[in-house]
Every structure is written in structure tokens, then in C-alpha cells.
Amino acid sequence: MTSFDETFDLAVQNGDIAGAVMLAKSKSGSTILSKAIGTQNLKPGDDTPYTGQSVMLLASLTKLLTSIAALQLVERGQVTLDQDVLPLLPAFAALDIFHGYTADGKPILTKRHNPVTLRQLLTHSSGAAYSFTLDSPLAEYRTRIQGRTLLNGDTIDTMFDYPLLFEAGEGWQYGSSIDRVGQVIEAISGQSLEDFFAANIYAPLGLTTGTFWPDRRRDLDPHRAALTYRSPETGRVVATSQEESLTDGLTEPFGGHGLFMSADDYLEVLHSLLADDERLLRRETSALMFRGHLSAASRARLGEQMQNADWTVGDFPSSMEYDWGFGGMLIDGAFHDYHRKGTLAWGGAGNQYWFIDRESGICAVLGTQVFPSGDKKVEKLLTAFQKEVYERIGKGRQRR
Template structure:
């Protein structure tokens, strides 16, 4: 079987992808791997390439959410709705009348920070969940909303704490952070996360920083599932028109910067979180009902970037999906990962002592050739680290 590097080089040479950059490290300092692949006479990808991270933003915002808990500004299990009036008023959707009018009922449970951090607060995404999309269409919400309140002024889909749906809840975590600290999320991140880790290529607003904007790569698009990619600088991104930080989807960063966060969490150096707080990220956080809901969705994991074997050993930690058993081929218990809309991907496996980031900028999401490359990269990291 071809190695990851052979597969990546072939994919780039044959216009299957426009470029790829990967970085991996191990806890013992024996593995320090970095490799970039770019098309001949094409866009150059390297460690300092700036990517629109989309949902890979969620890890940073989740870490920041745990920081404000550490600071004693809020607890994981208190009701956050007094801080978020726009979320507090949302009711639970129970159906639609014959004329398309939504039928809702008031929620009974509070909404907690833990639920927001674990996508178990009742929220959904209109592009992923038909009921939310139908509600959004009925309410005529603007397609390019400038604020979190405008973008996600929708409806709950289940009683908070009693289900799981991947959602906009991390954008709400960003709002909680702003409320309890009195700081804009960009300023808070720069002071408490990016600054301490030396992440100087990271921001919610790339256009404001010429040095960052100049290193962004165009979005590659595969319009024909079996055809070549086309790069387009004109392709609108999710953050087009935003007026404030969206903690769940708005960050721009480089693979080198992102690795600084992954490595800090891997070696537990306490640069951004105390050891006892960081440990929560790698522990199951879902309620029994919420976990049952997640496991039902894991029977068909086509909503996830990467490969997931049917072990029934999944939960949600803080920041990503969590492996909570030992039946996987090489992922250990406590393994955490997530990705983003343009198919970038990260993972941390503290038990195996490895972490990695896969950088790419290609749509549509869940691109099969890219998923094959991610799987090959991840396995090769374990091999290089001697963990297979």
C-alpha cells in the first residue's frame, strides 16, 4: 500500500487536491514531522499557510470556555440563559402546522455551559438539520447575518441535556465568554490563548492583518465528485459579512499556529489550562440520554470528517468527539478530534502521546479523496511514533 506521502503527492500532481500541509508531534520529542504538498506552478502550501478553519475554531473557543470556568467567572452547570437573552427565549420545536407555521413549547430545563460545550443544549444547524432549515425559512432569517444572535435566532430541537446534535452551541459559548469577561472574543483569545502560545497568525478577522491575509490560500472546489478541483478566490466564505467573532466557525490560522495549541494540550504544559481542567477535555461529558443520542448518530457517521469504526465507543469531551473505549485499531481511550468545513482535521491522543493537524482548503465538506488522505496521515503518525 502507498504511504501517506505517496498518496498526497499523487493527489496534488493529479489535481485531486490543490495542496496539503501536515504537522505531527509526539509527547516524548522523538516525532517532529512536517510536510507540505503543492501543485507545480500552483498555490504554495506550507506550515505558515493561513486557512479558514471553520469548525476547527471550536477547539479554541472550548478551551477559552474552560478558562473562564477556571477563573471562577461561571461554572459548567449553571444556567447561562440570563447571560444570553436571545437564546433564553428560544422554545422547543414540536412540529409544523399545515400552513408551515412552527409549533413550539417552552423548555423545562436550564441551558448550561457544559451542554453548550458538548452540543447537547438543544440547538441545531440549518445546513445540517431539516427542521431548523424549515424554521429559518419560515422566519426569513438573513443568509449572511452579521452577529451570532442574528445568525442563530432559531429554535431548540429537544430538551437541553436530553439529546445530542452538532450545532451552533460553541458560537454561544463565545458569547458567554464575552459576557463574563467584558471582552470581545478576539481580544480575550489574543490575551489568554494565542498570546501565551505564540500564535501570531491567528485571528477572527484576517482582512485586518495584511501579513495574515497575504498568506491565505484560495478555496479549492470539486464541483464534479469525480472531477478535478478548481481554485477560486471569489468563493464566499462562512464569515463573509460578520461583524463580530463567531466562536464556532470564524477563526483563521496556520497549521504551525494550530499545532502550538494541540501540542500544549498533549504535553499538558499548563500554558492555557491547569492540568485538572485540561483533563476534562479528554473525559466523557455527555449525559446518558445525550450519549445515547450521539451513539445513534454514530451508526451513520457521514456527518463527520475522518474515518470512524463502528465500535460504539464514542462520547463528547470538550472540543471534539471522544473515543471512550479500547476497541479501535490504533486510537486510544481519551482520543479527541474534530475538523472543519473545508476538510482540515486535527487529533490529540494523550494515551498514545501523539497529535497532528491536517491542513487543506477544499470544498465540499466530506470530500472522499480528502478523507482517504486524512486516514492515511493519521495512521502514518502512529506508525512514525511507534504506536502501532
């Protein structure tokens, strides 16, 4: 049987990944796993190794930090979870709801009526979707009706100016809701998300690599990990310009996918929430992150989508026992091979993955840069990583 170390070493040798970093900590702060393999980029003659300080595009791992920042404002009494935040989001408030097409191909649109709360934005139950995800019903609208590419736009309002899919609270759809949360944070605080994160997340934890604007941080240049994609011809990862389509040209921080950070720093965020050390959030507030917040209708829709979880990154078996906490997917049952009930977890388009399992007393992150999401070769590595972490603490599979 191939060992954990051999599995990842072979993945680099075979071109399944250029490199990766895998980190896990216990609640007490002891190291469970710390492994980095491969190189930061694929440039000939450049063998700079991946390390815990390699700076990656977090993609949707950004959403956790934006959720934390919003909860900090809730703690301060500057906004409530169930407050209608549409007055702070005029462009979002003007969006219609999409219901499909007429027989002759015209879009069917209706006006939105329900208020939209911060809770609904934080849990992807606002009606906002992505046009560029797998099987998105809005992909055709974006290209044929609007005549634009899927990722066209330099601001949140221009990139996500297509319709909603349902009235807030009446469904569930992964999408741009957390980018709208970022706009709420900026409107209330009077700061850019870059500055708010620096003062309220990076400073309390002593983080040094987080930024939405890595090109302005020349000190990060030696640590930048290149983005890659899998060549359909060879099956090996090759350098990609995907970074440009995700973040290049943006003129404001995207709280849903725009942050860059090292895995070392990201693990510190996870560990603060696991240890409940109150450096980021009070205990009563962080507890909210590990509870389900979806309405019955929204949770039912999430369950339907999780019957085929190919659109996710990570180990999410088909089940109806999912909910959405604040910052990630909530494991809401004992169906999972390793994650215990109450585990919060999510992934990013670079096939990164994180989780916080408070019952087991562990947190972990796997960082790599293989685009797009859902890569089957990396998925096997994510499963091996997760298995190794749990076995190292003596908590192997809970299902046999």
C-alpha cells in the first residue's frame, strides 16, 4: 500500500500537482501535520520549494475571512444578522429574478420583493449565483443575453450584474453573496476590505501575507505560488494565466474570491476559531459559525445539490445532512467518514481545502494552485490528506 508521503511525492513526480502544503493543528496548538512538497512554479531552472509561507490565491477560501469580518461588525452592534442590508447595496437591490426562457429564447424576469438580510448573504440563500460555475443556469444569460464573458467586470457590481435565481430565503445557490457581504462591511466601516482585514484579522493574529493586491507587495514576490491547470493532452499541470481572469484588473477587493495569503497564516485563522481564543470573535459569536442557519426551503435545496457534489472542492459525500454555517459548509450528521458532526469546511477554485472539527479538536488546510475546481486527481489527494490527519490523532473512519 502506498504511504501518505509516497502518494504526494508521486503526485509531484507525475505532474498531478506542481506542489502543495498541508498543515494541521490541535486545539492546544500542537502540530499534527506539516508537510510541503514540490515547487512554487513551473519555470525552467526555478526550483523554489513550496513552503508554509508560499503565497497563494485563496479563491473561495477568502469567504471565511469575509464572514469573520462581518460577524465582528455584528458584535459591535453596527449591523444585525437579520437586518435588511439592501439599502447598503443599491446595485444588488435593483436586480431582477430569473425564471428561465420563453419558447422564443427571451429571458423571463420578475421584480424582487423580499428583503435580503446579512444572514442570508452569509449563507448563500440570498438568490445570488455565479454565472461561471458548473452547470450554472446563468451562463447562457451572461453570454447570449448580456453578450459578455463569464468573468467580465472589474467591480462586484459589474461582474455580478446578472439576475438572481430566487427570492431571498426561498432557495440556496452558491454564488456571489459573500462578495456582497464585503460591500456591506465597507459601507458600514468606511474602510476598504483590505484595510479592515489588516486591522481586525491580520493584526490580532500577527499575520503578514494577506492582501487583495499582491502586486503592490514586492516583499511577497519570492513567495508567490504560480497558478496551474491540467493539460488535456498530457494530464500534467502546466502554467496558466487563469489568475488574470480571476483577479487581474479588479479595482476593488472581492470578499468572495480575491484574497492572497500563505497557508501558515491561514492556519492561524482556523486555529483561532478552533481554540476559541477570542482574538477574532467572542465565544458566543464564534459559536454561531458552527450552527446551521438555513431556512427549511434553503436547506432542502442545498441537500438536493449535494446529491451530486462535483461542483464542490473537498470530501463531501452525497447526503441531506448538510447545512450552512457562517464561513463554510456545516456537517450536520454522522454520515461522514472522518468529519464529526459540527465540522465546518470548504474549498476554493485552486482545489484548496480547509476544515475545523471542534469535536475532534483539529483544524487543517491543504493549499495548492490547480485550476479549475473539481480536479479529480487533486480530489484523491484531499481525501488522503484528510485521512492522514484523523489517523494521526487516533480518530480514523467513524463509518465502516
